[in-house]
Amino acid sequence: MKKSVVVLGTQWGDEGKGKIVDLLTERADAVVRYQGGHNAGHTLIINDEKTVLHLIPSGILRDGVKCYIGNGVVIEPTALIKEIKNLEASGVDVQSRLYISKAAPVIMPYHITLDQLRETKKGKQAIGTTGRGIGPSYEDKVARRSIRIGDLLDAQLLKEKLATVLEYHNFVIEHYHQAEPLSFDEIYQNALQQADFIRDMCIDVTGELHEHLDQGHKLLMEGAQGSLLDIDHGTYPFVTSSNTTSGSAASGSGLGATHIDYVLGITKAYTTRVGSGPFPTELFDDDGAELAKRGVEFGATTGRPRRCGWLDLVALKRAVQVNGVTGLCVTKLDVLDTFKTIKLCTSYGDQAFPGAATEWEAVKCEYQSFSGWQSSTRGMTDLNKLPTEAKAIIDFIEKFTGAPVHMISTGPDRCENILLVDPMS
Ligand code: GDP
Ligand code: IMO
Ligand code: MG
Numbered sequence: 001m002k003k004s005v006v007v008l009g010t011q012w013g014d015e016g017k018g019k020i021v022d023l024l025t026e027r028a029d030a031v032v033r034y035q036g037g038h039n040a041g042h043t044l045i046i047n048d049e050k051t052v053l054h055l056i057p058s059g060i061l062r063d064g065v066k067c068y069i070g071n072g073v074v075i076e077p078t079a080l081i082k083e084i085k086n087l088e089a090s091g092v093d094v095q096s097r098l099y100i101s102k103a104a105p106v107i108m109p110y111h112i113t114l115d116q117l118r119e120t121k122k123g124k125q126a127i128g129t130t131g132r133g134i135g136p137s138y139e140d141k142v143a144r145r146s147i148r149i150g151d152l153l154d155a156q157l158l159k160e161k162l163a164t165v166l167e168y169h170n171f172v173i174e175h176y177h178q179a180e181p182l183s184f185d186e187i188y189q190n191a192l193q194q195a196d197f198i199r200d201m202c203i204d205v206t207g208e209l210h211e212h213l214d215q216g217h218k219l220l221m222e223g224a225q226g227s228l229l230d231i232d233h234g235t236y237p238f239v240t241s242s243n244t245t246s247g248s249a250a251s252g253s254g255l256g257a258t259h260i261d262y263v264l265g266i267t268k269a270y271t272t273r274v275g276s277g278p279f280p281t282e283l284f285d286d287d288g289a290e291l292a293k294r295g296v297e298f299g300a301t302t303g304r305p306r307r308c309g310w311l312d313l314v315a316l317k318r319a320v321q322v323n324g325v326t327g328l329c330v331t332k333l334d335v336l337d338t339f340k341t342i343k344l345c346t347s348y349g350d351q352a353f354p355g356a357a358t359e360w361e362a363v364k365c366e367y368q369s370f371s372g373w374q375s376s377t378r379g380m381t382d383l384n385k386l387p388t389e390a391k392a393i394i395d396f397i398e399k400f401t402g403a404p405v406h407m408i409s410t411g412p413d414r415c416e417n418i419l420l421v422d423p424m425s
Contacts, residue, residue, distance in 0.1 A: 017058070065097070
């Protein structure tokens with residue numbers, strides 16, 4: 001029996017993680033977010049009703065499932081409280097089921113200011129961040145000056161830590177960026193109010209997760225972003241500021257590496273990317289426009305149009321390796337329904353797997369073409385009904401990457417899936 005299953009993205013994010021986590025939590029006792037922050041946007045569609053989650057784990061719509069935000073997540077209290085209140089307004093019981101790690105770093109207002117000032121200063125070289133303060137908050141974590149959730153709950157400690165760290169960041173804001181310094185009193189008073197709101201939800205998450213394991217409970221670990229946005233293995237510097245690959249499911253929650261029984265790697269049947277940076281299979285033609293239109297490719301967090309391209313099997317294979325993927329889930333297969341020809345990138349030519357930004361830019365993709373099926377797969381739940389052309393693509397993905405396809409998603413709704421092997425059982 002699988003006790004802990006990691007669900008993560010193998011591309012540049014938005015692979016459909018939220019949908020799959022929501023689906024699989026039917027058979028989980030708890031769902032854990034372990035990295036990233038409210039830069040994530042995970043969409044759940046249940047009976048035509050859409051919910052977008054940014055920080056709260058995608059198990060929250062399943063009654064009785066406990067939801068944890070682990071130490072590896074950076075938490076912006078304003079965004080968290082807004083998300084809790086929105087869900088509660090639509091009748092979801094959140095506060096009795098959500099637990100927040102006291103060891104998680106807080107995203108403070110100066111992190112958001114710095115993120116946005118830096119992007120502006122970079123001009124054309126901007127990373128295209130979500131502007132949520134993610135990078136600066138992780139920098140403070142590594143620099144050992146973070147205000148963590150546990151510090152937020154202690155008014156005196158918060159006052160002392162905030163005074164020191166704000167002095168440091170205000171110096172940069174004022175003298176490097178020539179912008180207005182932030183007010184200590186405003187940040188402090190606001191933080192005290194936020195602390196009161198979240199106090200009862202803040203716990204030792206690692207300890208609780210081990211209690212779950214001791215009781216034989218099943219845990220679902222929900223990744224954010226995608227493997228190509230990983231700070232080490234992605235398209236650096238056009239990446240996010242955390243490890244998005246499977247190792248951080250352990251470090252970002254306090255599980256041991258040996259507690260992870262299964263890694264589900266999610267990939268779209270094509271590729272998208274939001275923000276700047278290399279994208280070898282990007283399309284600028286009618287096919288790209290068709291993918292964007294049929295896939296409704298707009299960012300769930302910032303609303304920006306997503307760049308679209310063919311599935312990149314070279315990058316997917318690397319993601320399978322780096323994450324130790326047990327099984328793949330191919331999502332949005334239905335988006336390809338209208339295409340006469342579908343291409344998969346099978347080689348970067350002479351180029352070894354890129355390790356530098358310039359190498360990424362130099363990649364020239366070689367493609368293998370497949371016939372499309374030009375009929376509807378939308379909502380299909382039976383592999384036997386899938387057109388042979390679609391099956392041929394699934395088979396090719398398995399052979400090329402060495403990872404079996406265990407799930408296929410054929411529509412945005414919770415129930416639109418072909419389940420070949422259940423990662424939870
Ligand atoms: P996440 O960040 O990985 O959770 O993905 P997002 O929610 O940002 O983006 C995925 C989008 O695709 C959402 O709008 C989903 O509703 C939608 N989606 C997920 N799976 C499928 C699918 O199989 N087919 C179609 N057509 N849409 C899907
Ligand atoms: P989910 O979990 C897609 C991208 C941003 C930018 C880069 C760095 O929904 O898949 P950041 O704000 O993290 O410093 O921005 O990473 N990015 C995402 N792209 N989906 C996401 O999350 C993303 N989270 C960050 O667009 O290019
Ligand atoms: Mg998303």
